[in-house]
Amino acid sequence: MKINLEWLGKHLGSDPIRGAHALKERSYRKRGVFMFGTCWSACVHGIEGAIIRVEVDLSNGLPMISIVGLPDSSIRESAERVRAAIKNCGFDYPLKRITINLAPADVRKEGSSFDLAIAAGILMTSGQIPARIAEGSVFIGELALDGEIRPVPGVLSMVHAAKSAGLTTVFVPSANAGEARLIDGVEVVTVDHLSDLTGGNKGTGQSAGEAPLPLGFRAGTPKGQSVRQEDEDYADILGQHGAKRALTIAAAGMHNIILIGPPGSGKTMLIRRLPSIMPPLTDEEALEVTKIYSTAGLLSERGALVRKRPFRSPHHTISPNGLVGGGGVPKPGEISLAHRGVLFLDELPEFSRNVLEVLRQPLEDAKVTISRARTSLTFPASFMLAASMNPCPCGYRGHNDAHRSCTCNPNRIAGYRSRLSGPLLDRIDLHVEVPRLNLHEAYRADGGNTPKSSGKRQLNSECMLAAVLQAKARQAKRYAGSGIRCNSELSGRALRAYCKLDSATSAMIADACESMGLSVRAHDRIVKIARTIADLEGSDRIEGEHVAEALQYRSLDKPVTTVV
8 A cells, every 4th residue: 555655744744643633533523523522411409400511522542431520429430330331232432531521510410310411422422323312402311231221310300490491302211201291392202222312313212192281181180180088088087076177277278287185086087187178289389299209209100290289297206307308418308298288297295306496497488498518408398287296295184084084293294395395386377176075975966977967067078178179269369479379378568468457356366465475476377367267258358256266276375274
């Protein structure tokens, strides 16, 4: 073969090694192969998605891969997963110095969702798959060593962030496809294996008839569907009409409630049926809740929004981090998992005081901010606190029975109740006493647990839910455009604007608060309860009778006295 020395000298220049590298790169570019490429991926910060730009550079040097941009250990380990997956799928792993930059470089990234994007970036930059596949696309997924693409948590938040950033296509594992399709306006491409990217066709994996549907009309979650479980109905509970009335008020205004009564009075049964009288989540609320459960990896049905109000009931041995969230990389706790639903704390005084005190700020702010050395994240925490407790340590204070009587003295009772601090009790709107049930009276009142045509009918979830929905409709109309969802969210100027009282009613509340030693916060909560009672009665104004009923629900503000 004849060598053109003049041509070589012209292209290699004075530095033959550098000139040879430049010649090789020009040869790559003629074939459409570039030494630098970019694509998009995503991760989760808190419960919100964050779009990350994955930049890939191939350069001459010792074969190695370096990932920069504040990655955590799981991302740094992805280098080995990507190397093995590329090799085992029949691709050529570039024997070059590979630099991966995750931008913005000043934001910490965690999780295994970048594996697919890193592998796609390397394959595109080395010319093994078409570069057009990355145009407007986000790659999300974890790689197995054989190239299989595994699901990751938080896909709903990531796809929502991709849509907000103007990206039009997402590549996700098949197991996450249903979750991703909950977001309208984004094409979802399912990939089960790294080799599926070779076609460069964004339509690959999109099954016919699986286009995103409007949020209110998801398959399996029709708009307005009932969330009541047929096996848990308030009709199962004999009597306790006062407690049922208080729970109806709590559900209608999303007010915090605590039930106080002896063992076996039905406190737990009453609270566990709260979801049966709460309306379904709205589309906006359902998206918020589904994001939280997607991030936590707790979605039972990936292809549908969460429509039932969450109901969380942690054990009393839970830690503060378990309740509010935490960890090296903060994750949502029980109060965030109960967002837009109910957090039930059974036997409230048995919880550690440290655990209970961390509830104070979230109950006021409806959110919790967790700060760590590496990051600070805010999680939503707008929930109804429902709790139960005994009236005293032995549980039988006020129990008029010759066989069982209270053995606690006032000091012991005061010590038992002191486990609940005043500031925490101040944030609980309804303190409801649940008396021991007299079965003879209950059967006479309820007609042997069968509704009668006359007299008091047995309250069931259906009629209680109807009252709640009526009150909710009045609130929605009143607060339209204000951003307020329910009466419990009123405060400051909004409280004065929507809960106007006449002089006589104002004087009634002021006198009661003065005699009971209640705080201004407790005063405002009484007003909000009265507003909810008025809504249940179909009244536009807060009347004296509404305030009088609201004042009855403050039993724990009464001083402890000796019971003979």
